[in-house]
Amino acid sequence: MPMQTAKLSDPAVRAFVSALNAHDEEAFRAALAPGATMADDGSDRDLADWTAREIFDSHGHMEIEKETAEGRALVASYRNDTWGEMRTRWTFDVADGKVTRFETGQA
Known part of the structure; x- marks a missing residue:
């Protein structure tokens, strides 16, 4: 069962995923x-x-x-209109409550 975005441990990662899923470019x-x-x-x-x-x-x-690494590493099912759906890994570097770097790829 998928994990609820609201339950992600790291606030910066939670904001990143929430904005991505809402297609909110400003957020x-x-x-x-x-x-x-x-x-x-x-x-x-x-x-x-x-x-x-x-x-x-x-x-x-x-x-x-x-999620692992205190919420800064995720495994997710990612889908978009270009590639369809795939299992992906995401890692995040965070400083001062903002994502400074993220890396993604197939899991």
């Missing part, structure tokens, strides 16, 4: 620290381009299976 940007970075399958990507393509333009959605 999503607010969850990220200035200059935040990201990687997909081990390769650094342009954060604005990647999030537009993989999340907002393609209706991305995360269903959390489990």
